[in-house]
Each structure stands twice: as structure tokens, then as C-alpha cells.
Amino acid sequence: MTATRTPATVRPAADAAAGGRGAAVRLGGLALAGVVAVVLGVWFSRAALPTVLADPGALVRWGLPVTTTLTELAGSLTLGALVLAVGVLPLRSRAAGDARAPRAGRPEGPPPGPDDAPDGSPADRSRTAPTAYARNLTLAAVAAGTWTVLSVLGLVLRYASVSGRPLGSSTFGDELGVYVTQVDLGRTQLGIVVVAAVVTALALVVQTPTGAAWCAGLTVVALWQQAQGGHAAGATSHELATSSMFLHLVGAAVWIGALAALAVLAGRLGDDLRPSVERYSTVAGWCFVLVAVSGLVNALIRLGGLDGLGTRYGVLVLVKAALFVVLGLLGAAHRRAALPRLAADRPGPGAGWLFWRVVAVEIAVMGAVSGVAVALSSTAPPVPQEPPTSPTPAEIVTGHALPPEPTPLRWFTEWRWDLLFAVAAVAGIVVYVRWVRRLHRRGDTWPWQRTALWISGMVVFFWTTSGGPAMYGHVLFSAHMVQHMVLAMVVPLLLTLAAPVTLALRAVPGRPTTLRGDLSRGPREWLLTLVHSRFGTFLAHPLVAAVNFAGSMVLFYYSGIFEWALRNPVGHVAMVVHFSLAGYLFANALVGIDPGPSRPPYTQRILLLFATMAFHAFFGVALMSGEALLVADWFGLLGREWGPTALADQQRGGGIAWGIGELPTLVLAIAVIVAWSRSEERVAKRRDRVVDRDGDTEMDEYNAMLTRLADRDSPGR
Structure with a gap:
């Protein structure tokens, strides 16, 4: 049998095609897990049952939670990829070596900056940056574009759900215009769409960690806007609910999105896979704590006590908590098992496959957690979230009941928690x-x-x-x-x-x-x-x-x-x-x-x-x-x-x-x-040390100058 050798010019194209198909499969698995989880959660909570009055239709009742899940996953992938570009992925491959390393006859100089090429001229990304970094920014742009389109669809479905208007209503378009221009919730959703579109445009042109940081900051702004809606906005402790929801969204988005982006890029990182995974693991550890604390605070606000766990909303909270614990265990196992083997194995497609094999289940569970979270947001919590029926003047102005008269002791016993700063x-x-x-x-x-x-x-x-x-x-x-x-x-x-x-x-x-x-x-x-x-x-x-x-x-x-x-x-x-x-x-x-x-x-x-x-x-x-x-x-x-x-x-x-x-x-x-x-x-x-070593030269010179002046002014001269 005669072996057939693949031409060198054909292999890169084949690898690129295989990598593209693999990336689609990985992201598709994440999306599928989220959709399945949200459908099951909405079915269990009965949140998609027809309403007695102003029913928008089955397409809106089922399509809104599914679209919301996909929107959040796209936003997470956007932020996660940008976070990788900010401080995780290398801009220059380790395999390529340091182009500014000292050579014979040339002194060692400072390392080049992010915008410098090896010869000191403006950087050419194709020469100085590995394929993974450029592909990661492209991934962020594609994810942001998908996020934008899904946000527009979600805005339309959200208005249909809130107003009870079917999508085919003759006045739907005019009413939608009023919704996005005069209603707070509509303006907030429109703001998210605008931010997502701006991030899409910027992600296509940025090339440095600084540019990626600005894009990531804009994405965080959109997540803050998202935290203003839903049950957090209507909760009695709305500042605490909003801040905890914001921290929850940011922590989950970075955790899920960065891992999904790494899974897509794993086959292209080569020698850089291990340091990239190590850096991501540190970020994921902080995200785990952030999501755990903010999720606990949200659950306490909305459940109102242990009795709330017996409701359908409480069961969904328990399911989400169980999946979250599984995520933590998978992350720990991934850190213990994968990193040593990545260090021992030869870099290349094998290492990328090892990484993907370890995180495949973790990504699927992350998608499931996102689906359950959306099902929770579509379900009424046990604690009523409506404002008081007979508000006091203080509640009308500030949104809170008037605190008791301050005393020296109450300055240290009265608390209004700000989770963000805490x-x-x-x-x-x-x-x-x-x-x-x-x-x-x-x-x-x-x-x-x-x-x-x-x-x-x-x-x-x-x-x-x-x-x-x-x-x-x-x-x-x-x-x-x-x-x-x-x-x-x-x-x-x-x-x-x-x-x-x-x-x-x-x-x-x-x-x-x-x-x-x-x-x-x-x-x-x-x-x-x-x-x-x-x-x-x-x-x-x-x-x-x-x-x-x-x-x-x-x-x-x-x-x-x-x-x-x-x-x-x-x-x-x-x-x-x-x-x-x-x-x-x-x-x-x-x-x-x-x-x-x-x-x-x-x-x-x-x-x-x-x-x-x-x-x-x-x-x-x-x-x-x-x-x-x-x-x-x-x-x-x-x-x-x-x-x-x-x-x-x-x-x-x-x-x-x-x-x-x-x-x-x-x-x-x-x-x-x-x-x-x-x-x-x-x-x-x-000065004393100098005098002890060399003598007081300054004082000696000063005395000599005075002597010369005295000799010059003496009568005999």
C-alpha cells in the first residue's frame, strides 16, 4: 500500500475548514443546551400558558424566553471573547519566539509595545500576532452582531408580551415606536440594541488590548441596562436587586463566554493554550464567587424565606443552584486534570482536543444554567414585586420607606446594602x-x-x-x-x-x-x-x-x-x-x-x-x-x-x-x-556620609572663598 502525502499548501486550508466546523458544533452545543433548559423550565413553571386577557399568541409566549436565552449567550460570548483579548490571550505566539531577543552584536533593548513591529515600525498584525488573537476579535465581532440581531427580535417579542398584542396586529408597528421612545423598559431595550451595534462595529477594527477593554466596558454598560429590567427593577429592595443582578450577569457572562471562546480557539493556540487556560482559570475563580454571592442575594430577595422554595419558582432556583454546584466541581476537575496534561502533551491539535474534551460538558451545563435563569426571569417569584398600594411621600420620592430618626447608635445599626461596593x-x-x-x-x-x-x-x-x-x-x-x-x-x-x-x-x-x-x-x-x-x-x-x-x-x-x-x-x-x-x-x-x-x-x-x-x-x-x-x-x-x-x-x-x-x-x-x-x-x-568619606569639601571651598575675600579687602593689599 502506498501512503499518500497531503500537500503542505492544502493542509492549512483543510485545518481551517475543520476548525470552523468544530467551532460551529461547539457553539451550537452551548445554544442547544440553553434552549432545551429554557423550554423545560418554562413548561415546568407554566409561564407560557395562554393568558385570559390580551394573549399575544403561542409564538410570543414560547419565542421570547428562547430568544432571551440565545441573546444572553451571544452577549456572554461577546464579553468573554473581549476579556480574553484584554488580558488572557497572547498577541504574539510563543512558538515564534521573541523577535526582539538579543543577538550577537546587538544589545538587548526594551520589548516592543502592543503597536510596535519587531523593527520598531507600526505593527503588521499578520506578522506579529498569532492567528488565535485575530480570530478571537473576529469571534467577538460576530457574537456582537448576533447579539444585536437577537436583541432587536427580543425587543419586538418583549413588547408583544407586555402589551398583549399579537405580532400581526395592524397597529403593532406604531405602538412599538411609542414603546421604544416613551416607555422606560422600551428605551432600556433600545439602548441595549444600540450598545450591541456599537460593540459590533468597534470589535471589527480594534487590534490591541486597550481597544478590547473599551469594547468590554461598553458591553458591561449594556449588562447594567439589562439589570434594570425584569423582577430586579420592580423589587421592593430594587437597588440591592439591581446591583446583585448586574454582578450576576457580568460574572456569568465572563465565565461562560470566555470558556466558550477558548473552546473555539483551542486548536489554534498551540504552545499558548496552557498559559491561556491558566489565566482564564484565575478569572473563572473570581466569577464563581461573584455569581454565587449575587445569586444568593437575588434568591433571598425574591423567595422571601424557606417557604418560597416549595413554589415552582423555588424549585427552579434549586435546579439552578444544583447546576451551579456542578459547574464549580467541573471547573475544579478541569483545573486539576487538564492543566498538567496540557503541560506534558505536545502542543497542537491533540492538546486542543484534550481541552475541548474536558470542557465540553462544562459548556453544556453552562448553557443549561442560562436557560434555567431565563425561565426564572419569566416566572413570577413568590414575593410580590409590585410597589406599595398607598406609598408615603418618602416612598414616592426615594422608593424607600422613611428610616427612623437618626441617633448615634443607629448610624451603625441601620443598613442599606450596596452589594456592588460591599x-x-x-x-x-x-x-x-x-x-x-x-x-x-x-x-x-x-x-x-x-x-x-x-x-x-x-x-x-x-x-x-x-x-x-x-x-x-x-x-x-x-x-x-x-x-x-x-x-x-x-x-x-x-x-x-x-x-x-x-x-x-x-x-x-x-x-x-x-x-x-x-x-x-x-x-x-x-x-x-x-x-x-x-x-x-x-x-x-x-x-x-x-x-x-x-x-x-x-x-x-x-x-x-x-x-x-x-x-x-x-x-x-x-x-x-x-x-x-x-x-x-x-x-x-x-x-x-x-x-x-x-x-x-x-x-x-x-x-x-x-x-x-x-x-x-x-x-x-x-x-x-x-x-x-x-x-x-x-x-x-x-x-x-x-x-x-x-x-x-x-x-x-x-x-x-x-x-x-x-x-x-x-x-x-x-x-x-x-x-x-x-x-x-x-x-x-x-551629606554626613559624604563628609566622612571625602571630607567637607563644600565647607572647605566656602572658607577658602571667605579667606580670599578677606585678603583682597585687607588694608595692606
């Missing part, structure tokens, strides 16, 4: 402590005082965003000012003195240069990119940081931004992030240890600090003497029967802005003076 605070403590332990394991030291400062800052941040300041800051201007001042001045000062950036650069594994050897960006590389970027350097400049810190306060309160932050959850999140970050940049410019700004001399720092202190005093006095109520249709219409009037409370808030603002400023001034003193001591010790 998770951020806990994650901040966990990551910081893990970094410190990593330093200790390798024999390095880290001052315990910095660890204590960081934990204290995170605890204060948690209390400020979920405790008394958050509870009363929604109904009292003075309490809101307490929250603002603590976020802008107390928390940043504690975190600045903890030097988190310095700790991260020492603890996170990586090269001392900006990029990894394969030009991908991990946490260390992204941190260095942000610190040394032009935008980051501009914001960290001491003068810019001071103007931002003081000027944004006036802009915030004397414009519509304050009202936006009170009425809109996005505005509230933006307020917390902005003032915390502005406070950190200002404190870091004055007394920080972290790299970044070019700090001025200590005399200029003191002048800048006292100028900011004077501005705070002026702002506080302006509020104390003002007679116009800020956001009068909010603070003036709450129906409070306790506490001072709204105007008197606002004037009290001005005193708080002045008083609380001055105390951290005084601490900052003391810190600057202490740092100045230590700097002078270091300079003096350095």
Missing part, C-alpha cells in the same frame, strides 16, 4: 492580604501599619456606602455630606498611606517592563499602563488633582449632577467612584508612596494644601449661609416628621463640610510636615 470592599481586603502573604512567603517584608491602614480604609468605605451614611444620606443633606466627606477625604487618606500600587508591583508576578513576554497584559501590565499613561499622568499631577478635588465639588452640588446622583443608581455609583478616586489622587500627590505624579517641593505642597483648605471653608460657609434649597423637589417633599427642616439641615451640612473637611486636611498637613522632616533627615545623613 463586594469591592471585601475583594479589596482579600487581594491586599494575599499580596502581603505572597511577599512574606518569599522572604520580603511589608509594614503591618500599611496593612492595618488598608483594612481600616476598606471597612470605612463599606460602612459609608452600606451603613448609616448610605441610609440617611438619601433623606438628609447633612448625612449625605457626611458620606461625601468621608469618601473624599477619610477613605482616600487611609488607602494612600497603605501604598496599594507599590504593593501590587512587588507582589504580582511579571516582568519589570511594561508587557509580558507574549505582549499580553495581566494585572501588573495593566497597572503600569494606567500609571504611566498620558491620561493617568495628567490626572495625577498635583495641580490638576487639587483642582479636580475642589472644583468638582462645586460643579457637583450646583448643577444637575447632584440630583442625577440622588435619582439614578448609575449617578450614585459615579459619585462614589469619582470622589473616592479624586481624593486618592490628591492625597497621593501630597503624601503618597505610590508611583505616578511628579510631586512638587514640600513648600509648594503645603501651599497647595492650605489653598484647598481655604476653598473647603468657603464652600462650607456658602452652604451655611445659603437660603436656597438644593434639589428642593427631593429633600423638601419627603414628609419627615423628625429632625430639622430641609433648609436648616442643608445649612448643618455646610458646617459638616467645613468641619469634617478640615480635620483630614489637618492630618494631611501633619503628614506632609513629617515627610518633609524625614526627607531633610535623609539628606543630612547622606
Whole structure:
């Protein structure tokens, strides 16, 4: 028998065709599992039974949950592929070697940037990037395009379901136009369609991790819009329900989408498969925790207790929880079994098949979880989600019942949980402590005082965003000012003195240069990119940081931004992030240890600090003497029967802005003076060492100069 050799020119095309068919099969399995699960879940929950009044038809009742499942899977694949491009997949194949590696007669230079070719010219993706990275961006674009089309279909079906209008109704088109332009739910869905279309266009042209990060950010915006709908929007604890749903969607989307994208790309990664899977495993671990915590909070809100588990909704929750536990076990087994074999086996199609064989069941279960989740969203929960029938003035304005009159004890016993910032605070403590332990394991030291400062800052941040300041800051201007001042001045000062950036650069594994050897960006590389970027350097400049810190306060309160932050959850999140970050940049410019700004001399720092202190005093006095109520249709219409009037409370808030603002400023001034003193001591010790080694040449030259002047001016000369 004569063996037939496949021509080298034919094999790549055959491999590409096989890879395309394999990718379609893998994604089809994910979609099929989701569709089967949602159909079974909707059938079990009876959510698709005909309605007595205004029935939109069987096509809408069954088509909406199926379309929603496919839409969420497409959005997950979009975000997952973009996350891989941001910090997982290499931009340059390891098999190709480092084009800038030192050769005989050529000194070693810095590694090329993401937009540099080996010769220093603009990058040609076909020469510098592996096929997997380019294919991953194409996959993200295709998934985003599918997400856009399915979102349009879902919008139409959603309106038909909400209005009870059959798709063939003569006035359906006109009514749909009113729905997407004048109804909040319709505008939200239209916003998702627009964002998905923009991501589709951008994903076709981006080529770097930075571009992929912008696309991923837009995708997260769409997920936030999605979290505003459904049962989360109508829940009694709607802020907690919305934030938990948002975290749930983001965690699940990254987990499912990134794994599906890796499964598609596995055969093309070659030597890069193992590091890519390792990096994804770390991301998946965080996603597992995020989905678990947010899912538990959502279940507690909607079930109302253990009795709710006996309902059809509760059974679906238990099924979803069981599938989630299976997912966790599969992920752990995948990490233990696949990674060692990927390291031992030769790279190539065999390694890709091994990876796909391990994750095939996991992807199918993920699709099933997505289907059950959509079935849950189509089923009425046991706890009624309607607003109160006889709302109080406070409930009409704020959406919450008026809290009891504040007392010193209630500032620490009353809570309104903000899951987003609570998770951020806990994650901040966990990551910081893990970094410190990593330093200790390798024999390095880290001052315990910095660890204590960081934990204290995170605890204060948690209390400020979920405790008394958050509870009363929604109904009292003075309490809101307490929250603002603590976020802008107390928390940043504690975190600045903890030097988190310095700790991260020492603890996170990586090269001392900006990029990894394969030009991908991990946490260390992204941190260095942000610190040394032009935008980051501009914001960290001491003068810019001071103007931002003081000027944004006036802009915030004397414009519509304050009202936006009170009425809109996005505005509230933006307020917390902005003032915390502005406070950190200002404190870091004055007394920080972290790299970044070019700090001025200590005399200029003191002048800048006292100028900011004077501005705070002026702002506080302006509020104390003002007679116009800020956001009068909010603070003036709450129906409070306790506490001072709204105007008197606002004037009290001005005193708080002045008083609380001055105390951290005084601490900052003391810190600057202490740092100045230590700097002078270091300079003096350095000079003493030079004098001991070389003699006091400066003093000798000075004395010689005085001698020459005295000789020149003596009478005898």
C-alpha cells in the first residue's frame, strides 16, 4: 500500500475548514443546551400558558424566553471573547519566539509595545500576532452582531408580551415606536440594541488590548441596562436587586463566554493554550464567587424565606443552584486534570482536543444554567414585586420607606446594602492580604501599619456606602455630606498611606517592563499602563488633582449632577467612584508612596494644601449661609416628621463640610510636615556620609572663598 502525502499548501486550508466546523458544533452545543433548559423550565413553571386577557399568541409566549436565552449567550460570548483579548490571550505566539531577543552584536533593548513591529515600525498584525488573537476579535465581532440581531427580535417579542398584542396586529408597528421612545423598559431595550451595534462595529477594527477593554466596558454598560429590567427593577429592595443582578450577569457572562471562546480557539493556540487556560482559570475563580454571592442575594430577595422554595419558582432556583454546584466541581476537575496534561502533551491539535474534551460538558451545563435563569426571569417569584398600594411621600420620592430618626447608635445599626461596593470592599481586603502573604512567603517584608491602614480604609468605605451614611444620606443633606466627606477625604487618606500600587508591583508576578513576554497584559501590565499613561499622568499631577478635588465639588452640588446622583443608581455609583478616586489622587500627590505624579517641593505642597483648605471653608460657609434649597423637589417633599427642616439641615451640612473637611486636611498637613522632616533627615545623613568619606569639601571651598575675600579687602593689599 502506498501512503499518500497531503500537500503542505492544502493542509492549512483543510485545518481551517475543520476548525470552523468544530467551532460551529461547539457553539451550537452551548445554544442547544440553553434552549432545551429554557423550554423545560418554562413548561415546568407554566409561564407560557395562554393568558385570559390580551394573549399575544403561542409564538410570543414560547419565542421570547428562547430568544432571551440565545441573546444572553451571544452577549456572554461577546464579553468573554473581549476579556480574553484584554488580558488572557497572547498577541504574539510563543512558538515564534521573541523577535526582539538579543543577538550577537546587538544589545538587548526594551520589548516592543502592543503597536510596535519587531523593527520598531507600526505593527503588521499578520506578522506579529498569532492567528488565535485575530480570530478571537473576529469571534467577538460576530457574537456582537448576533447579539444585536437577537436583541432587536427580543425587543419586538418583549413588547408583544407586555402589551398583549399579537405580532400581526395592524397597529403593532406604531405602538412599538411609542414603546421604544416613551416607555422606560422600551428605551432600556433600545439602548441595549444600540450598545450591541456599537460593540459590533468597534470589535471589527480594534487590534490591541486597550481597544478590547473599551469594547468590554461598553458591553458591561449594556449588562447594567439589562439589570434594570425584569423582577430586579420592580423589587421592593430594587437597588440591592439591581446591583446583585448586574454582578450576576457580568460574572456569568465572563465565565461562560470566555470558556466558550477558548473552546473555539483551542486548536489554534498551540504552545499558548496552557498559559491561556491558566489565566482564564484565575478569572473563572473570581466569577464563581461573584455569581454565587449575587445569586444568593437575588434568591433571598425574591423567595422571601424557606417557604418560597416549595413554589415552582423555588424549585427552579434549586435546579439552578444544583447546576451551579456542578459547574464549580467541573471547573475544579478541569483545573486539576487538564492543566498538567496540557503541560506534558505536545502542543497542537491533540492538546486542543484534550481541552475541548474536558470542557465540553462544562459548556453544556453552562448553557443549561442560562436557560434555567431565563425561565426564572419569566416566572413570577413568590414575593410580590409590585410597589406599595398607598406609598408615603418618602416612598414616592426615594422608593424607600422613611428610616427612623437618626441617633448615634443607629448610624451603625441601620443598613442599606450596596452589594456592588460591599463586594469591592471585601475583594479589596482579600487581594491586599494575599499580596502581603505572597511577599512574606518569599522572604520580603511589608509594614503591618500599611496593612492595618488598608483594612481600616476598606471597612470605612463599606460602612459609608452600606451603613448609616448610605441610609440617611438619601433623606438628609447633612448625612449625605457626611458620606461625601468621608469618601473624599477619610477613605482616600487611609488607602494612600497603605501604598496599594507599590504593593501590587512587588507582589504580582511579571516582568519589570511594561508587557509580558507574549505582549499580553495581566494585572501588573495593566497597572503600569494606567500609571504611566498620558491620561493617568495628567490626572495625577498635583495641580490638576487639587483642582479636580475642589472644583468638582462645586460643579457637583450646583448643577444637575447632584440630583442625577440622588435619582439614578448609575449617578450614585459615579459619585462614589469619582470622589473616592479624586481624593486618592490628591492625597497621593501630597503624601503618597505610590508611583505616578511628579510631586512638587514640600513648600509648594503645603501651599497647595492650605489653598484647598481655604476653598473647603468657603464652600462650607456658602452652604451655611445659603437660603436656597438644593434639589428642593427631593429633600423638601419627603414628609419627615423628625429632625430639622430641609433648609436648616442643608445649612448643618455646610458646617459638616467645613468641619469634617478640615480635620483630614489637618492630618494631611501633619503628614506632609513629617515627610518633609524625614526627607531633610535623609539628606543630612547622606551629606554626613559624604563628609566622612571625602571630607567637607563644600565647607572647605566656602572658607577658602571667605579667606580670599578677606585678603583682597585687607588694608595692606
